[in-house]
Amino acid sequence: MTGLIEKLRQQIVSTQVWRSIFRHGYPDTDLNRALVMFSNVILHLHPVRVKRGALKIRYTWCLGGLTFFMFIILTITGVFLMFYYVPDTRRAYNDIKDLQYVVYFGNLMRDMHRWAAHAMVFLVWLHMTRVFLTGAYKPPREFNWIVGVMLLVLTLILSWTGYLLPWDQLALWAITVGSKMAEATPVIGVSGPFGLQMGMRPDNDIRFMLLGGTVVGQSALLRFYVLHCVGLPLLAGVFMAVHFWRIRKDGFSGPL
Numbered sequence: 001m002t003g004l005i006e007k008l009r010q011q012i013v014s015t016q017v018w019r020s021i022f023r024h025g026y027p028d029t030d031l032n033r034a035l036v037m038f039s040n041v042i043l044h045l046h047p048v049r050v051k052r053g054a055l056k057i058r059y060t061w062c063l064g065g066l067t068f069f070m071f072i073i074l075t076i077t078g079v080f081l082m083f084y085y086v087p088d089t090r091r092a093y094n095d096i097k098d099l100q101y102v103v104y105f106g107n108l109m110r111d112m113h114r115w116a117a118h119a120m121v122f123l124v125w126l127h128m129t130r131v132f133l134t135g136a137y138k139p140p141r142e143f144n145w146i147v148g149v150m151l152l153v154l155t156l157i158l159s160w161t162g163y164l165l166p167w168d169q170l171a172l173w174a175i176t177v178g179s180k181m182a183e184a185t186p187v188i189g190v191s192g193p194f195g196l197q198m199g200m201r202p203d204n205d206i207r208f209m210l211l212g213g214t215v216v217g218q219s220a221l222l223r224f225y226v227l228h229c230v231g232l233p234l235l236a237g238v239f240m241a242v243h244f245w246r247i248r249k250d251g252f253s254g255p256l
């Protein structure tokens with residue numbers, strides 16, 4: 001019986017279909033294990049060997065990994081929310097209410113999206129603090145620290161642009177205050193240092209560019225929506241890819 005099964009197995013693994021998918025033998029030798037890792041689209045992201053110390057949870061607390069996990073949750077739940085939400089000032093608020101009270105699992109998706117956003121902001125700070133406290137920002141990882149700073153800023157702007165979308169009082173005034181702060185940016189803001197000297201006016205400065213007007217209205221909602229759902233997530237995705245690539249290339253800073 002065992003011989004029969006073994007013969008069948010050998011017949012299957014020698015077919016052209018099998019060999020076109022699995023291009024390596026059973027991972028029982030170092031060479032085969034390496035081939036398995038290199039030839040698989042998902043596994044190739046991982047190194048062939050991992051040092052025991054790199055798995056030590058009390059060094060990283062997996063804070064970077066958890067931040068990334070939040071980003072994945074946000075992407076999935078965000079796509080779901082996009083099916084029901086229209087960035088039109090006449091219906092945005094009602095779309096959110098529909099998500100809460102009418103759409104099946106709508107409230108769950110909205111809550112997951114909101115809580116994951118809070119968690120991502122919280123975790124990215126903690127991750128940065130861990131990197132700082134373990135001195136992992138020092139050479140050769142200084143470039144990745146800068147990439148990390150970009151990710152931190154992108155995370156905060158993602159959170160801020162999402163804030164406007166429910167189009168309620170909180171959203172409106174939070175973005176009014178935030179965009180007023182942008183107006184005070186040096187050189188490119190009309191009320192910032194050297195703004196007037198640089199020819200800034202309320203209708204051509206950074207706040208105007210951000211809102212697409214001088215008040216938080218339809219143009220602002222559309223701009224924030226496009227930035228929140230397309231521009232910033234794509235940019236963050238690219239920066240994360242570079243971040244993960246550098247982690248591999250620079251080597252892990254922790255105990256080996």
Ligand code: HEM
Nearest residue numbers: 060062063064065067068128136145148149151152252253
């Ligand atoms: C969206 C935001 C971010 C994500 C998803 C992310 C993800 C990760 C992951 C998964 C790691 C592997 C080790 C670990 O889990 O701790 C890591 C390492 C690292 N991250 Fe981040 N990170 C982000 C933001 C940042 C920020 C804000 C900084 C610093 C300003 C930073 C700097 C670094 C550095 C220098 C390493 C290498 C650490 C080492 O070798 O010990 N990252 N990141």
